[in-house]
Amino acid sequence: MSDVVSERIRKFAESLLTTMGLELFDIQFRREDRGWVLRLLIDKPDGVTLDDCSRVSRETSDFLDVEDVIDHQYILEVSSPGIERPLRSVEECQNHIGKKVRVKLAKAVDSQRVFIGILQQVDGQAVRVDTEEGKTYTLSWSDIVKVRLTL
Numbered sequence: 001m002s003d004v005v006s007e008r009i010r011k012f013a014e015s016l017l018t019t020m021g022l023e024l025f026d027i028q029f030r031r032e033d034r035g036w037v038l039r040l041l042i043d044k045p046d047g048v049t050l051d052d053c054s055r056v057s058r059e060t061s062d063f064l065d066v067e068d069v070i071d072h073q074y075i076l077e078v079s080s081p082g083i084e085r086p087l088r089s090v091e092e093c094q095n096h097i098g099k100k101v102r103v104k105l106a107k108a109v110d111s112q113r114v115f116i117g118i119l120q121q122v123d124g125q126a127v128r129v130d131t132e133e134g135k136t137y138t139l140s141w142s143d144i145v146k147v148r149l150t151l
Contacts, residue, residue, distance in 0.1 A: 005069055012063050013040055013056075022052060025081045029074075036074040038064075041081045045095075048080035087147040093122040102150040103129060105143045115139065116150060 006027065013024050025041040042048055042056055057078040064070060087093045087101070096119055103115045117131035127147070128138045 008067075008069055009038075009060075009064075013060065016056065016059055016063075017042060020052070020055065022048070022056070025085075034075065036070075036072065037077060038070070038074050039077045039079070041079060043081055053078045053080070083149065083151065085149050087149065090122055090124055090141060093119060093127055093147060096149060097122060100150050101129065102146075102148050103127065103139055103144060104146045105139060106145050107143060109137060109139065109143075 006029070010024065010027055013027065017024050022042045022044045025043045026039075028037070028039040028041070030037060030039075040056065040060060042052065044052070057076060060078065061076055064076070087096060093101075099119055100117065101119045105113045105115075107113070109115075115129050115131055115137055117129040117137075119127060120130050120136070121128040124141070126138050126140050127144070128136060130136050
């Protein structure tokens, strides 16, 4: 999606979602087996409902139709980032202290690159995880490739 189109959809979505008590987690626009898919991932602290997704889908569809933002066929999907969502920043990690996470590192610590456990603490430079094996690791944010919630 061109930067202009992407920015236009982002501005609309952020404005709309703010009025609904929601936030924009991500926008994806990609070619898949069934054609082009525009995916809006929405979030809110107490979780996204089907009604939230339906309302956002209707409003976004109307906007896209009226403004003719995308000049070819596409499928619009609106959903939450899911239970096993990625945590993309220190701030997002702070919002999920006490939850089970999977942390992948760029380089091994104690011969291990993947740690699964409870997120205990987050600061600007590191996260502390109590693993399922009963060990506690403080992992440098600069070494982390990916963090996501896990079941």
